[in-house]
Amino acid sequence: MCISWEVGSAMKLSQSEKETVIKKFSVFGAGILLVGWMILSYLVPPNSKSLTGKPPYLNVYNWYGVIPEFILRQFEAETGIHIQYDLYDNNEILEAKLLAGRSGYDIVFPSASPYLERQIRAGVFQRLDKSHLDNLRHLDPAFLDRMQAVDPGLNYSIPFFWGTFGFAYVEEMILARMPDAPVQSYRMLFDPNVVSQFKSCGVALLDEAVDVYPAIMSFLGYDPQSSDLNVLKAAQQQLLKARPFISRFLGQRFANELVSGEVCLTQAWSGDIQLAQQQAREAKRKTTIRYVIPDDGGTLWIDGICIPKDAPHPQNAYLFINFLMRPEISAAITNSTLCPTTNKGARPLLNKEIRNNETLYPSPESIEKVKA
Numbered sequence: 001m002c003i004s005w006e007v008g009s010a011m012k013l014s015q016s017e018k019e020t021v022i023k024k025f026s027v028f029g030a031g032i033l034l035v036g037w038m039i040l041s042y043l044v045p046p047n048s049k050s051l052t053g054k055p056p057y058l059n060v061y062n063w064y065g066v067i068p069e070f071i072l073r074q075f076e077a078e079t080g081i082h083i084q085y086d087l088y089d090n091n092e093i094l095e096a097k098l099l100a101g102r103s104g105y106d107i108v109f110p111s112a113s114p115y116l117e118r119q120i121r122a123g124v125f126q127r128l129d130k131s132h133l134d135n136l137r138h139l140d141p142a143f144l145d146r147m148q149a150v151d152p153g154l155n156y157s158i159p160f161f162w163g164t165f166g167f168a169y170v171e172e173m174i175l176a177r178m179p180d181a182p183v184q185s186y187r188m189l190f191d192p193n194v195v196s197q198f199k200s201c202g203v204a205l206l207d208e209a210v211d212v213y214p215a216i217m218s219f220l221g222y223d224p225q226s227s228d229l230n231v232l233k234a235a236q237q238q239l240l241k242a243r244p245f246i247s248r249f250l251g252q253r254f255a256n257e258l259v260s261g262e263v264c265l266t267q268a269w270s271g272d273i274q275l276a277q278q279q280a281r282e283a284k285r286k287t288t289i290r291y292v293i294p295d296d297g298g299t300l301w302i303d304g305i306c307i308p309k310d311a312p313h314p315q316n317a318y319l320f321i322n323f324l325m326r327p328e329i330s331a332a333i334t335n336s337t338l339c340p341t342t343n344k345g346a347r348p349l350l351n352k353e354i355r356n357n358e359t360l361y362p363s364p365e366s367i368e369k370v371k372a
Helices: 015-043 069-079 091-100 112-121 134-138 142-146 171-177 192-201 209-219 229-245 254-260 270-282 314-324 327-337 344-349
Strands: 057-063 082-088 158-170 203-206 248-250 265-269 289-292 299-305
Touching (some): 057 314, 069 082, 069 314, 091 112, 112 209, 112 299, 134 344, 142 158, 142 299, 158 171, 158 270, 171 192, 192 203, 192 265, 203 254, 209 299, 248 254, 254 265, 265 270, 270 289, 314 327, 327 344
Parallel strands (some): 057 082, 203 265
Antiparallel strands (some): 158 265, 158 289, 158 299
16 A cells, blocks of 8 residues: 655645645554564564664674574574674784774683783773673683683673684604604694604694794793793794794695695694594594693683674674573584584583593593693
């Protein structure tokens, strides 16, 4: 039905006729509004903010491969909020956008150290209103301690993804070149007398200094978080000694290159190596990929969830964070991506082979060797 009211026709009506028409249209219009409101209330979930004038969108900027698509679609189905999801592969890209301002993102996932700490100091995040985050009660308290140096009280971030950082190697290729290789030590990467043995099969370091230098400092017996200039110079000198035997610097591609045999030894994050081992089995490759938290001291990494200060849809961001912190959602993420979360309520819901996998969930003795 199409209703029109031509101005010219209305001008020919008497005053009483005009009043009658206005009354009828007022009643009719009110009825239309009421019916429209009822339809929208039925079709649009109550958590969608479209009815309050806020667009039902959420702009997420995250690491590649850590939240499966079916989780995003479930959130959309439950809330009516459409997710626009962009990806990055290193912290520098994220930090540049945050410091420039007006990134347009509602949720980001920076790594805790050193990025999150300095981003908080720069004032790029909103202070969290935890009254919107009732599922925060599922957070493993152990991670509160780990975050004390970065964000005491978790005023700006929620630790969510975590894992360890060490190195990985293809066992057959390494032992063929050095049967007595010190496979529990960072000597594999940073002792030139050792790493030189593996140049022929490819050795890789990660492409961010914040991953390389702490590892070298651990190897040398220093605090991996030290900012002492003499310690940093010593680490640089050690890197220069090993540099002739390093074939490449990689980002997240290191797992694929281990599987393909392009490298035989690389720095590595725990979750990615678990995926590499799985890919090798699926490809029926007759190789064994080992992951090591070195005795010299590995690193515990944590990625937090933050809301940028200029986020366009902060209320939708709170809904998404609370959704991710539901134990069954956190468990589904880990079961799918092999990336552990900080949700203690999710642990009993994990697949048994994941829950008991020491690469993903190291023993207390292994955790003692890592530093945040």
